[in-house]
Amino acid sequence: xxxxxxxxxxxxxxxxxxxxxxxxxxxxxxxxxxxxxxxxxxxxxxxxxxxxxxxxxxxxxxxxxxxxxxxxxxxxxxxxxxxxxxxxxxxxxxxxxxxxxxxxxxxxxxxxxxxxxxxxxxxxxxxxxxxxxxxxxxxxxxxxxxxxxxxxxxxxxxxxxxxxxxxxxxxxxxxxxxxxx
Numbered sequence: 355x356x357x358x359x360x361x362x363x364x365x366x367x368x369x370x371x372x373x374x375x376x377x378x379x380x381x382x383x384x385x386x387x388x389x390x391x392x393x394x395x396x397x398x399x400x401x402x403x404x405x406x407x408x409x410x411x412x413x414x415x416x417x418x419x420x421x422x423x424x425x426x427x428x429x430x431x432x433x434x435x436x437x438x439x440x441x442x443x444x445x446x447x448x449x450x451x452x453x454x455x456x457x458x459x460x461x462x463x464x465x466x467x468x469x470x471x472x473x474x475x476x477x478x479x480x481x482x483x484x485x486x487x488x489x490x491x492x493x494x495x496x497x498x499x500x501x502x503x504x505x506x507x508x509x510x511x512x513x514x515x516x517x518x519x520x521x522x523x524x525x526x527x528x529x530x531x532x533x534x535x
Contacts, residue, residue, distance in 0.1 A: 381415055385422075388474035395475050412472040420450050420469050427452060 383391050398404050424445050426432060436443060444453040450469040455462065470476040 377414070381418075384411070384415055384419060384474055392475055392477075408472050408475060411475050416471060416473050416475075420473055423469065424450070424452070 380391075395404055395407055398407075424447060427436075427443060428445055433443070440457050442455045442457075444455065445451070446453065450471075450473070452467045454465045454467070456465075466481045468479045468481065470479060
């Protein structure tokens with residue numbers, strides 16, 4: 355991605371120049387290296403600072419980032435890569451949630467990935483929206499903990515939701531293929 359930095363002429367000595375530049379750098383950090391920002395925020399020892407950063411992020415940046423993630427998943431080219439006859443996604447903008455639906459044989463599994471209000475400072479919440487057709491406890495091996503680990507891993511967080519859902523789809527398909535054979 356190429357950004358034309360020469361188009362931005364910010365007077366750093368103006369009243370708004372430096373704060374605007376700082377906010378823009380923080381936004382770019384949240385978008386491109388969210389795990390780095392989250393690690394700093396998590397291990398920051400100054401409680402007042404972490405509360406202030408959390409509120410600032412939730413108010414000014416999280417809605418934009420969440421909307422961009424959901425918009426990206428709704429693009430037709432992305433949907434065509436992710437969805438097939440056995441895997442589909444639904445997006446709920448009201449709850450900032452992506453629901454992955456896996457349909458293999460007679461089993462239907464729905465898994466929800468909900469982005470909290472201060473995303474990406476707080477991790478994606480993984481939950482089962484619905485589960486039908488699972489006969490044994492052995493089928494739960496690929497369930498919540500491995501998926502949550504995958505979704506919230508630093509590498510995947512820096513790649514975005516599209517990659518996360520794609521990886522999740524492959525894990526589910528491989529898991530069902532392994533149990534079927």
